[in-house]
Amino acid sequence: xxxxxxxxxxxxxxxxxxxxxxLKDVFAGNQCTQLICSSCGKVxxxxxxxxxLSLQVKGSAGIYDSLGQLAKGQTIEDFNCDFCNQxxxxxxxxxLADTPNTLIVHLQRIVFSFDTLQNDxxxxxxxxxxxxxxxxxxxxxxxxxxxxDVNDFKAEEDGDLAKLMEIDDDEYLYRxxxxxxxxxxxxxGHYYSLxxxxxxxxxxxxxxxDEQGNTKLAEWTDVSRDPWKVFDxxxxxxxxxxxxxxxxxxxxxxxxxxxxxxxxxxxxxxxFASFLATGSKTYGKSAYMLV
Numbered sequence: 001x002x003x004x005x006x007x008x009x010x011x012x013x014x015x016x017x018x019x020x021x022x023l024k025d026v027f028a029g030n031q032c033t034q035l036i037c038s039s040c041g042k043v044x045x046x047x048x049x050x051x052x053l054s055l056q057v058k059g060s061a062g063i064y065d066s067l068g069q070l071a072k073g074q075t076i077e078d079f080n081c082d083f084c085n086q087x088x089x090x091x092x093x094x095x096l097a098d099t100p101n102t103l104i105v106h107l108q109r110i111v112f113s114f115d116t117l118q119n120d121x122x123x124x125x126x127x128x129x130x131x132x133x134x135x136x137x138x139x140x141x142x143x144x145x146x147x148x149d150v151n152d153f154k155a156e157e158d159g160d161l162a163k164l165m166e167i168d169d170d171e172y173l174y175r176x177x178x179x180x181x182x183x184x185x186x187x188x189g190h191y192y193s194l195x196x197x198x199x200x201x202x203x204x205x206x207x208x209x210d211e212q213g214n215t216k217l218a219e220w221t222d223v224s225r226d227p228w229k230v231f232d233x234x235x236x237x238x239x240x241x242x243x244x245x246x247x248x249x250x251x252x253x254x255x256x257x258x259x260x261x262x263x264x265x266x267x268x269x270x271x272f273a274s275f276l277a278t279g280s281k282t283y284g285k286s287a288y289m290l291v
Contacts, residue, residue, distance in 0.1 A: 003104070003289075007051055027051045027104060030097035032139045032164070034073075035090045042083035045161060047097055052104040052289075057251075058111065062127035067137040070094040095139040096172070097164050103132075103174050105290040109251075110186045119186035123252045123284050128176075130223050130245075135172040139164045173206055175223050178291035179249050184284050191288070192232035194239055194248065196223055251286035 007023055014020045028051055035044040060066040073093025080087055105128075113120035135141050143152075143165065153162040177199035183190050201220070208218045219225065228239040239248075 003052065003106075023051070024049075026102050027100050029053070029100040029103070032095045032097040032161075034093050034095065035076075035079075036073075036093070037081040037083060037088060037090050039086050039088040040081060040084035042081070044082060047160060051100075052106045054106040054108060056108050057124060057126045058108070058122045060126060063105070063129070063132065066126075067134070071137045071142065095142050096134050096137050097139050098167060099134060099171055099174075102291065107286075107288055107290070109182065109286060109288055121182075121184075121186040121189075121284055123286060125251045126286070127250055128287070128290060130176045131217070131221050132174045132176070133172060134174070135169050138167070138172055140167055170206060173221075175203075175221050176290060177223065179245075179287050180289040180291075181249055181285060182288040189284065192230060194228060194230055194245075196226045196228055198226040248285065249287035 007027070011020075011023050014022055028049055031048050031050055033046045033048060035046075037043075055063060055066040056069065057066070060069065071093055073091045076090050076092055078087050079090045081090065107126060109122050109126075110119055111122060112118070139161070148165075150162050150165040153165060177196040179194040181192055181194065183192075203220060204218065206218055206221050207215050209215050224241045226241075228241045230237050230239045
């Protein structure tokens, strides 16, 4: 929420300047929301701008699982199709249209619970890779799998969709350079960051061919080789990426002794008083945003 407010205010301040498109050039991407009619089979596409990719944590094992749920979609019953004008079922799914230069991923760990009628933090384990490949969840990949090619979108009204079919696969590849960690409950807690000190360097072709003709990932894609530090208010210390990342950022069952078997943090009054009294630095520790 803070990031969205900050971006909105910064964009307002930049409007009268020569840098008015700065945020969009760096952080903006697009998703394609599709409505697929079960009766006529026609597809309605809507392109939507995003500055951060927000993914569901609850019920997901990790980032690829959550992306897969978006791409699979959900069925909406008794929907009026604009094409065949019938009340029918449609599938609503979200695919990545084009991707930003810098991708921010928001993990939905703090959500409103209809059971407790309050904000609740999802502490379940949620895994993410250090090299993220979004290609399989893109408009281009899904349309190709379903037998379409760029010529199917050459019509004037589909011109923007045709461009999406020509995006290079490398543009869907991202390496992790920062993790924002949250410790605590939905209403009380603390944030700190894990940062790759070698971020922002040149990123040539992510794949190379060795002398034997084998294709492999270039060394720069392996962020565990880079120096990392923890930035926690006035404290800055070395971070052992290989040994500490899972315990620091994956959530429950990833080395947090205070988490137990909880799936959320709906604490009792006694538990909450104990949490505040002890100043726990481990309860509910998990990644909240990825860059």
